[in-house]
Amino acid sequence: MNAVPLSPTDRSTIKRHRDRAVTDRAALYDVLDAGPVCHLAFVTDDGSPVVLPTCYGRDGDTLYVHGSSGAHSLGLAGAGSEICVAVTALDGIVYGRSVFHHSVNYRSAVIHGVGRAVADEEGKLRGLRALAEHVAPGSWDYARRPNRKELAAVSVVALDLTEAAVKVRTGPPRDGTEASSSPDVWAGVVPVRPVAGEPEPCPHVPMGVPVPEHILRRVGGTTASRQH
């Protein structure tokens, strides 16, 4: 699978900062694994753009999002119209000698395609499993799985990962040539990463129930979903 290119079309070909474009599928997976939240854009009936944050999951080359089966946004996203999904991981703040060369280090993926409503129970379960294992690895086996009533209450939309643009910025600011003219100015990068803190039990959990291993494993680490 890793050999399949991202097949960029014209709109998924990065035109600005081409040096930041990455074209292999492993890089796309890497960004998507950084989740847990994506930003889903669609066009409303009156032609206006809307972007909403939502959780997502990946199973092979399919991205899944979900929501209440009554949610208008999910209905639009799964109605066979074009949607666009962005996932962005912030890796650092870039301090240049000049304001102009301030930036951020990041990894981002922008995926274009037509959303597909998943109607059958088996497909929904596959999507919800991908979502659960992305946001909370280990939960599919530990927690109670969705029952028929819950499956009916949730909409699942699938998006094929066929048209995507991956962009990555790393390293120091690009104004090193100004170093000699500003010898007393500090420039560089402040790295940033999401860190998970101590688990806070729900007040209804009986005393003595231990925090399971798959959750403890997150503490102090980043929120990237695939630590295994």
Next chain:
Amino acid sequence: MNAVPLSPTDRSTIKRHRDRAVTDRAALYDVLDAGPVCHLAFVTDDGSPVVLPTCYGRDGDTLYVHGSSGAHSLGLAGAGSEICVAVTALDGIVYGRSVFHHSVNYRSAVIHGVGRAVADEEGKLRGLRALAEHVAPGSWDYARRPNRKELAAVSVVALDLTEAAVKVRTGPPRDGTEASSSPDVWAGVVPVRPVAGEPEPCPHVPMGVPVPEHILRRVGGTTASRQH
């Protein structure tokens, strides 16, 4: 200013999880301060949605984004068409007893409006200052400010904060009623926050140049831009 409501129109009125809707302006500022990256959505000439991550800044009730003056996306965003901007801060992973009640704790703002290209130098400087001080507080006074050539090379787009929806989820999973039927299952929240690490100097910075106070202040803290 804090007394001005978010003036929600129909599309900025939250229909799903109304309990998560927040309608005061201070909450909007709180989410926007959590940056530094927003997701900007617009509609292309052929009617397709596009969402891109980009840095932003806020000055009063105006949001600013910027980009290369040749960037097609910024051109579209500032051409008087509808745009939509989302800012999302992830605060935690919510582990339910059931997969269905897994969720994330977050604060999000979704802003609708018409982007306005900022053409004059004074306006551009105001926008760039808001951007710099948002992403890298203290840099406007410490680093070299944009010169005329740099100002010409950058496009700045302004968006009024008049139509926005703020949504916040906090607290434990909502399936506490299942606690008695799953007495051995742990449920709760793993808090998540972005943490800044040790500054990494650019290789061109001369030996002995100290990391300035406004940057040191970030280390170990979150990336929220307004710590003052």
